[in-house]
Amino acid sequence: MNNSSFANNTPLCYSINSPPFRPIPNASAYFSSIFSALGLTSNLIAFVVLLKSFRRTHSRSRSFFMIFLGGLVVTDFMGLLVTGSIVVSYHITHFNWRNLDPNCHLCNFMGMSMVFYGLCPLMLGAAMAIERFIGINHPFAHSSSMPKSRTVFMVLMVWLIAGCIALLPLTGIGSYHMQIPGSWCFFNISSKGNDFAFSLIFSLLGLMSIAVSFLLNTVSIVTLIKVCCGKGKNQRRRDHEIEMMVQLILIMVIASNCWCPLLIYILRYVNQVTTEMTADPERDENVLFFIRMATCNQIFDPWIYIMCQVSPL
Numbered sequence: 484m485n486n487s488s489f490a491n492n493t494p495l496c497y498s499i500n501s502p503p504f505r506p507i508p509n510a511s512a513y514f515s516s517i518f519s520a521l522g523l524t525s526n527l528i529a530f531v532v533l534l535k536s537f538r539r540t541h542s543r544s545r546s547f548f549m550i551f552l553g554g555l556v557v558t559d560f561m562g563l564l565v566t567g568s569i570v571v572s573y574h575i576t577h578f579n580w581r582n583l584d585p586n587c588h589l590c591n592f593m594g595m596s597m598v599f600y601g602l603c604p605l606m607l608g609a610a611m612a613i614e615r616f617i618g619i620n621h622p623f624a625h626s627s628s629m630p631k632s633r634t635v636f637m638v639l640m641v642w643l644i645a646g647c648i649a650l651l652p653l654t655g656i657g658s659y660h661m662q663i664p665g666s667w668c669f670f671n672i673s674s675k676g677n678d679f680a681f682s683l684i685f686s687l688l689g690l691m692s693i694a695v696s697f698l699l700n701t702v703s704i705v706t707l708i709k710v711c712c713g714k715g716k717n718q719r720r721r722d723h724e725i726e727m728m729v730q731l732i733l734i735m736v737i738a739s740n741c742w743c744p745l746l747i748y749i750l751r752y753v754n755q756v757t758t759e760m761t762a763d764p765e766r767d768e769n770v771l772f773f774i775r776m777a778t779c780n781q782i783f784d785p786w787i788y789i790m791c792q793v794s795p796l
Contacts, residue, residue, distance in 0.1 A: 494585065494586060494587045495587060495658055495660070496587035496590040496591065496594075496658070496659055496660050496661055496668060497580070497581060497587070497590075497660075497661055498660070499660050499661070499671065500660065500661045500663055500665070500767075501581070501661070502579050502580045502581050502661065502665055503579050503581075503665075512571065512574035512575050515567065515570050515571045515574050515666075516571050516574075518567070518778075518782075519563055519564075519567030519568075519571060521782055522560075522563040522778075522781050522782040522785075523560060523563050523564060523567070525782055525785040525786060525789070526556050526559050526560035526563070526781070526784075526785045527560065528785065529556050529784075529785030529786070529788040529789050530553070530556045530557070530560070530785075532788055532789055533549055533552055533553050533556060533788055534553075536549060537549045537550075537553070545723060545727065546631060547614055547618070547631065547634045548611070548614070548615070548727050548730075550631065550634045550635060550638065551607060551610065551611045551614065551634065551637075551638060552611075552730075552788055554607055554638035554641070554642075555604060555607050555608075555611075555734075555784065556784075556785060556788065558600060558603045558604060558607065558642075559600075559604065559780075559781040559784055559785065561600065562596070562599075562600030562601075562781055563781050565593075565596045565600070566593060566596050566597060566600065566667070569589070569593050569666075569667070570666045570667055573665065573666040573667075580661060580665065587659070589668075590659055590660075590661055590668040591652070591653060591659045591668070593659075593667060593668040594649075594652065594659030594660075594668040594669055594670055595649040595650065595652075595653075595659070596649075597667070597668070597669050597774075598645075598649040598669075598670065598685060599645045599646055599648075599649040600781075601685075601742075601777060602645040602648060602649075602685070602688060602689060602692075603641060603642060603645045604738060604780060604781070604784070605688075605689050605692040605738055605742060606641045606644065606645060606688075606692050607638065607641050608692060608693070608696045608731075608734055608738050609691075609692040609693075609695040609696050609699075610637050610638070610641055611696075611731055611734070612695060612696040612699040612703070612731065612735070613695070613699060614634070614637070615699070615700070615703050615727065615728060616699040616700075616702060616703050618724075619706050619707060619724060619728075620702070620703070620706055648684060648685070648688070651681055652670055652681060655677055656677045656680055656681050657670045657671070657677055657678055657680065657681025657682070657684075658670065658671050658677070658678060658681075659671075662767065662770070662771070663767040663768075663771065664771075667774075669770070669774070670682065670685065672749050672752055672753060672766065672770065673753065674753045674754065674755075679753050682749050682750075682752075682753045683750070683753065685746075685749065686746045686747075686749040686750040686753075687750070689742060689746045690743070690746050690750070693735070693738065693739050693746075696731075696735045696738075697735065697739075700728070700731060700732055700735055703728060704728060704732070707724060707725055707728060711725070726791070729791060730787055733787045733791065734784060734787055737780055737784060737787070738780055738784075741776050741777050741778075741779050741783070742776075742780060744773045744776055744777075745770070745776065745777050748769060748770070748773055752766065
């Protein structure tokens with residue numbers, strides 16, 4: 484009776500892991516602060532570099548590519564700013580989530596942010612692969628019919644789709660929950676009901692974005708190799724195409740290494756485990772490790788733009 488009453492009085496986001504949690508060593512605050520500061524600084528530098536390059540370029544294909552890169556930098560920066568602010572604040576103050584957020588609004592917001600800023604880089608990578616595939620394999624159609632506004636529209640559409648998916652748990656498809664060690668919220672990875680459906684949506688969409696990037700980038704590289712083996716007046720333009728593809732390949736490799744462990748783990752977990760909505764220490768530890776790996780993507784990405792700038796035309 485008491486357990487039932489407790490369950491009924493406990494908001495959904497605290498029904499698995501409920502605060503207060505054990506105090507976390509002060510080192511965690513330093514680690515989180517340094518991690519966030521490094522990522523934010525790197526993305527700011529990358530944005531300045533891209534802005535200068537965009538103003539100098541006269542090539543339509545490179546301007547399209549830089550719009551996507553700009554969207555990726557803004558997404559990574561905002562992701563680190565939003566989630567990092569909450570995590571660092573918790574490690575410094577050790578606030579009680581139940582007292583600060585009794586109705587789960589902050590927890591739901593952070594869970595949505597984790598999903599949104601997690602999916603966006605993967606989907607933007609796929610959109611960039613599509614744009615480069617069209618630009619390399621159908622250059623005339625690409626240059627004559629694709630204005631810059633359409634590229635901006637594609638970036639906005641990626642943000643919209645990722646935002647709609649992040650909102651699904653608020654409609655009952657999935658649910659956001661407090662995660663160990665109490666500094667963050669994420670969706671419940673489970674093989675039960677709507678949590679199972681949302682876990683599949685998140686992992687499969689992420690893996691599908693990586694697969695599309697890999698397939699189209701491979702075709703684009705093969706096409707470039709064939710073109711560059713020939714001789715012609717447009718060899719310099721082809722050199723710029725190669726430079727853009729090098730950046731895109733590096734983006735894809737980093738995203739794959741950072742995100743695939745988490746996405747594959749989610750997919751395997753929900754298809755192998757049949758448990759109720761209860762705490763699972765081993766799962767919590769694994770997810771925390773894989774989330775930290777995935778977050779590294781937001782730090783490594785900007786250094787691709789900084790160190791591998793597309794040379795001015």
